[in-house]
Amino acid sequence: MIPYTALAEAPLKVGKGPGLLLAHGAGSDIQDSYGPVIDRIAESNTVIGPDYPGSGNTRLPEEALTLDGLADYLVASAVRAGVDSFALSGFSMGTAIAVRAATRHPERVTALILSSGFAFPNPRLRLVIETWRSLGKRPEEARILAAYLSLVVGGAEWLDGRSPDEVEEQLALFAAGMPPGTDEQLAVFDHIDVREDLGRIAVPTLVISPTGDLITTPAHSRQLVDGIPGAELLTLDCGHAIATERPDEWAAAITEFLAGVNA
Secondary structure: OOOHHHOOOOOEEEOOOOEEEEEOOOOOOHHHHHHHHHHHHOOOOEEEEOOOOOOOOOOOOOOOOOHHHHHHHHHHHHHHOOOOOEEEEEEOHHHHHHHHHHHHOOOOEEEEEEEOOOOOOOHHHHHHHHHHHHHHOOHHHHHHHHHHHHHHHOOHHHHHOOOHHHHHHHHHHHHOOOOOOHHHHHHHHHHOOOHHHHOOOOOOEEEEEEOOOOOOOHHHHHHHHHHOOOOEEEEEOOOOOHHHHOHHHHHHHHHHHHHHHHO
């Protein structure tokens, strides 16, 4: 079988300064999860942004995706890009991958930023993923899946502020299709549990919790903060998709935290 580390295309690498490795969400890619903030955070960091197997130009491996495999793949991508140590910013499912990477590769990870994250999918999150996977397997339901994702990804206030044309534009974007490896990435949720990893984190950690997040609710962020020694909590008034709703605040939080860590 082809190991994950042999699948990666050259990852995004921009900016200058200390390394910052990005871990995007499931059913997404680097540009979708982090696009609006990349230029800003690259002003003071060397940003490495690999796409997971099944996203972007990275093909799926022959075996099923696993949390450990994705964590190793992420770290290997940074090393192959010439960055041997780095802070790790995870978004959504990327937070669990980041935590696992920090415990499997402690010699490389200097800090963690966990946004819209979770340690273990609670019943509500499992239902979100189950519904997403079910609708995603029925191409004729593309618009229903798009409507469902719009309802849970965006904060209620943000979505209510969209014009009818803007809502249709978002529905068309979702209905156009997810990355080809979306279902395989979502299947990883069945096995994610990093609760025992949390107490082993020994690097500065910032947990960013959107107060209106309907997918990974604030209770998930609180579990991360309570479990990671010395972790800091920052709240943002938005839904799950921070890059869409609060890009400036998110970029500022990341850069200010890393400036303090690097100082």
